[in-house]
Amino acid sequence: MDIEKELVRHISSAFKSLFSHHVAPEDLALQPTRKEFEGNYTFVLFPFLKVTRLSPEESGRQIGAYLQQQFPLVTGFNVIKGFLNLSLDEAYWLNVFTEMVQNTRFGQLSANGERVMVEYSSPNTNKPLHLGHLRNNFLGYAVSEILKANGFDVIKANLVNDRGIHICKSMVAYRHLANGETPESGGLKGDHLAGKYYVLFDKEYKKQQDELVRGGMDKEEAKKHAPWMLEAQKMLISWEQGDPDIVALWKTMNAWVYAGFEETYRRMGVDFDKMYYESDTYLLGKDIVTEGLEKGVFFKKENGSVWVDLTAEGQDEKLVLRGDGTSVYITQDMGTADLKYADYQISRSVYVVGNEQDYHFEVLFNIMRKLGRPYGAGLYHLSYGMVDLPSGKMKSREGTVVDADDLMQEMVDTARVHTQELGKIDGFTEEEAEILYEKLGMGALKYFLLKVDPKKRMLFNPEESIEFQGNTGPFIQYTHARISAILRKADQIGLDYTAGSLQGLSAIGETEKNLIVLLHEYEKKLKIAAEEYAPSVVAQYLFDLSKEYNRFYAELPIFSETKGQLQAFRVALSMQVAKTIKIGMKLLGIHVPEKM
RNA sequence: GGUCCCGUAGUUCAAUGGAUAGAAUAGAAGUUUCCUAAACUUUAGAUACAAGUUCGAUUCUUGUCGGGACUACCA
Numbered sequence: 001m002d003i004e005k006e007l008v009r010h011i012s013s014a015f016k017s018l019f020s021h022h023v024a025p026e027d028l029a030l031q032p033t034r035k036e037f038e039g040n041y042t043f044v045l046f047p048f049l050k051v052t053r054l055s056p057e058e059s060g061r062q063i064g065a066y067l068q069q070q071f072p073l074v075t076g077f078n079v080i081k082g083f084l085n086l087s088l089d090e091a092y093w094l095n096v097f098t099e100m101v102q103n104t105r106f107g108q109l110s111a112n113g114e115r116v117m118v119e120y121s122s123p124n125t126n127k128p129l130h131l132g133h134l135r136n137n138f139l140g141y142a143v144s145e146i147l148k149a150n151g152f153d154v155i156k157a158n159l160v161n162d163r164g165i166h167i168c169k170s171m172v173a174y175r176h177l178a179n180g181e182t183p184e185s186g187g188l189k190g191d192h193l194a195g196k197y198y199v200l201f202d203k204e205y206k207k208q209q210d211e212l213v214r215g216g217m218d219k220e221e222a223k224k225h226a227p228w229m230l231e232a233q234k235m236l237i238s239w240e241q242g243d244p245d246i247v248a249l250w251k252t253m254n255a256w257v258y259a260g261f262e263e264t265y266r267r268m269g270v271d272f273d274k275m276y277y278e279s280d281t282y283l284l285g286k287d288i289v290t291e292g293l294e295k296g297v298f299f300k301k302e303n304g305s306v307w308v309d310l311t312a313e314g315q316d317e318k319l320v321l322r323g324d325g326t327s328v329y330i331t332q333d334m335g336t337a338d339l340k341y342a343d344y345q346i347s348r349s350v351y352v353v354g355n356e357q358d359y360h361f362e363v364l365f366n367i368m369r370k371l372g373r374p375y376g377a378g379l380y381h382l383s384y385g386m387v388d389l390p391s392g393k394m395k396s397r398e399g400t401v402v403d404a405d406d407l408m409q410e411m412v413d414t415a416r417v418h419t420q421e422l423g424k425i426d427g428f429t430e431e432e433a434e435i436l437y438e439k440l441g442m443g444a445l446k447y448f449l450l451k452v453d454p455k456k457r458m459l460f461n462p463e464e465s466i467e468f469q470g471n472t473g474p475f476i477q478y479t480h481a482r483i484s485a486i487l488r489k490a491d492q493i494g495l496d497y498t499a500g501s502l503q504g505l506s507a508i509g510e511t512e513k514n515l516i517v518l519l520h521e522y523e524k525k526l527k528i529a530a531e532e533y534a535p536s537v538v539a540q541y542l543f544d545l546s547k548e549y550n551r552f553y554a555e556l557p558i559f560s561e562t563k564g565q566l567q568a569f570r571v572a573l574s575m576q577v578a579k580t581i582k583i584g585m586k587l588l589g590i591h592v593p594e595k596m
Numbered sequence: 597g598g599u600c601c602c603g604u605a606g607u608u609c610a611a612u613g614g615a616u617a618g619a620a621u622a623g624a625a626g627u628u629u630c631c632u633a634a635a636c637u638u639u640a641g642a643u644a645c646a647a648g649u650u651c652g653a654u655u656c657u658u659g660u661c662g663g664g665a666c667u668a669c670c671a
Binding site: 029031034036037042044046047049056080081082083124161164165166278303305314315316319321322323324326328329354355356357358359360362383385386388392393418419422424440448451452453455456457458459461464467468469470471472474475477478479481482485486489490528536540543544547550551553554555557558559560574595596 | 598599600601602607608609610612614615616619620621627630631632633634635636637651652664665666667668669670671
């Protein structure tokens, strides 16, 4: 039974019976009663005073009395100002709890038959991943898992940007400076090796520009005519023509990068069902340009370039094909959108991409909808905010990027130091301890990046390391470890805390009831998280749950409790909290330890 | 210049148009004969500014100030 729906239904009939007025149940909203007041659900009376023609207090009193009489689960009410607070029977909550404990599919909503693709990560193969990518990857992974738990059929996709002028830049610098360096010979992860030459390219390129400017050349001209830039452009053309030497070098360097990425992805704990490579897709979309011209969605200018006019939608005219017939970025994005649909017949397609590309995706989606694509309505840009440093935006050329591999390692190292300082590794083998540090360090990092609303930009201060106390991953992990210890002990002494052992239980405490209410909210939060594509909803919820549990833990004894039913209930309650923490954290890609 | 996003305790984050704006951290004061003190309890501290809509505004509208992004026949 959905208690909120039932309450709303009864309130609606209260209006009919008391005031002869029809109010649709959809127009009646309940909210959880604030902590400082007595009650479970609150009905706000202000909007209905015109209907009742009574004071807020009197309106509340009458509706409350009606509910108490007509709906046995409502055991009491109070009216404060314009707020009607309703209290539900304790037996109702106990019933909710036992049903929850017996539900083997708790936290997994039934399949809804919808297939959705989530594209995330989408790295460039000319440099290693950095902090911004961490937010992207954790978000993409968590959103995918949340959608799965909501009953969607999810395909995780990664569109790798493995070609283009920026890739050629790394290759040019490599050819000039590397002396055949390999990841093995240089002792450098493949993606870091590519990144090194990308940076070296930029250094030399700047030097060359300066020289040209000293020689009297205009700054803009110098950018175009610096020897290495010319070489990179020439190399791009050679690559597109399939020049064997260039292609061989490209393959070699990319293979190094992929080996590096794989290591990084493994540590991040993310995975993909489908890889797309731009070297396969960059020519797609030209036929869509033709189609768009035929349908009158696009138009051609005198020089042969093709445009879309989005001024009616409040946007600009946008180029979709160059005058020389070559593609621009959006051309291949159109093609890839079709390709994804052809591959998987998805009804929704989510792009996890930073908000700097808001405009690009608005334009892309507008185009696909104008072209009448069946998946047009399901296109969604999960636009997340940048991760800023105290100094501002990260810039790879200025050396202010926070490297993903480095940061993950630092987090794990910090976890190690912290744990050892607390002397919490008694009884751990060295291997077990390392696994724990990994869980804690990665848990702290992931939670830090996921607890914030994805849409908002957030700040990362490298000077202050990410916390392990308070509103953090380890706090929630710690709660789970504490409960695990309780369950171990309960099993050891052979305690029965199955649903059957709770028969006849009554008179539970405030904190215990709060925990049931919170546990009951899990699936609601899960739905909201999916609707809003916001793992932060799950993260904040798990923190609230853990916080409440820790209060319970400090307040109430378990093994010295003498009433058998109450003892069993507290163990069962603990078990259910642990279970919820575990499945919820798993959606965020965070593992929880049994001991810490 | 144009378009868009954002301004909440010292700091990092919360708050479907609803009650006395919540947490965490840093600050102050406590809690361990008792299931893990990475915890718990108490305390102090914030809606940039100005109008408007509303019974009621952190939330919606407008303006001012401050921060950021986008605005290439680049990717």
